[in-house]
Amino acid sequence: MSGADSPQPRLVPHDGEDSLARDTAARLLEVLEAAQDERGEATVLLTGGSMGTRVIGEVAASPDAALIDWSRVNVWWSDERFLPGADPERNGVQAADAWDESLELDWDRVHPVAGSDEIDTADDAARDYREELAAAAEAEGSAGDLPHVDVALLSLGPDTHVASLFPGREDVLRTDATVFAVADSPKPPPERVTMSLPAINSAQKVWLLVSGAPKADALASIRRADVTPVEAPGSAVRGTHETLWLVTEDALPGVPQDPEGSPAQSED
Template sequence: MSELRTAVHPDARTLAEATAGRVLDVLTAAQDERGEASVVLTGGGMGTAVLAAVATSPDRSAVDWSRVDVWWSDERFTEGASAERNCVQAAEAVGGALALDPDRVHCMGSADEFTSPEEAAEDYLRELAAAAAREGRDGPLPRFDLSLLGLGPDGHVASLFSGRPHVHEERATVLGVRDSPKPPPQRVSMTLPLINAAERVWLLVAGAEKAQAVAAVRAGAPVGRTPGAGVRGAQETLLLLARDAAGA
């Protein structure tokens, strides 16, 4: 696991634009190495702002988007067209500017398709295993070049919340969540070991209300209290901050 490094940006817009450049660099390098690339996306304001910045970047054509696999670390278990869903928000942020292969955009299952978040989680595990098999991987997980994450004011990442048993799950898996303290209560989420399977994991944080959670992550707080403190990429872990989230 890599050590946590921090980079502070003047404001949220600068953070989004700088992160978009970093994303393009990672995906380009991955495709130069093996012809493919993959990214795990997050929701929230910063997650969608980064996607919008990628979609409008003049350097976006450096990536062959038809050869990029897009995954999500969590999703709200609602109707598929719901504006609450991370997948829907991502599509709106990109606005058709990236020539993605629809078969390689892996949205988590919705309440239209499955009767429970647990069923949607099991389906996502099958999709991950199928992608791993296509890549010729030994295990049930495909390669993740990069995972983008937000950080809540309470320190949560994906749909892993403080004090909930999902935070302590030791398997690299996908779980149904029924007791989210943020609405909607039913969600689907990767566990920390699965998030940490990515080569690079970046936490994107803006807003003064998140400064306390950022401080807890940087101090290495207990994961049960601050789930974001348990995030570590295999090669790189970055805490990418807007100035207001950096605190003192």
């Protein structure tokens, strides 16, 4: 599901969740600043989960946040729960709660997935998001149906899922749509909207957050050389220019030391 020329992941350990969140926030700010210097704007694809939300909070609290023109940052989500728009379980609501409103985003550049009180079905919400992505791509002159994404931030689930792409399901392999509905998610709520794996992998940089001992088995699984995307969706995420697995050290015990054919090497 990733291009043959996509770089292999680099494993970046951290001594705990605090340092993981701070380091990821610092990396993210550097990417956004460089993108704005180069293109005049920057685009980030956000994730949900506790660590994803912590990173947003660290970004907002960082003194370096002042270096970014937040009115020129485009924000998308890799997946969303199909719930009412203000439901606290929605990724977009959790991100907004972690944000500092003094950092003024242009809300026309922030793209939440439509909620169940705004649109009839998850299929409709997925179609609406596909159209919104395609319109953004056309406006910036990008080829295809996806805008340029500087960095995609993902979290690894304990079952190896990313976004709302769950193991054991053939929809992990879908290539017919950039965004689609999930009707029977194994995690509540059952209805969700998710980007496809190829859509996520169109980002220049893909960073996968792995925090806590309960994720050790999942991290070990995605490092297996013979693992398939259906077995472990997190194993298949790749940025076009960079892929980082940003992990806490307590997630490492389940990882074999230098496994033969391992797709990721540790970065000291």
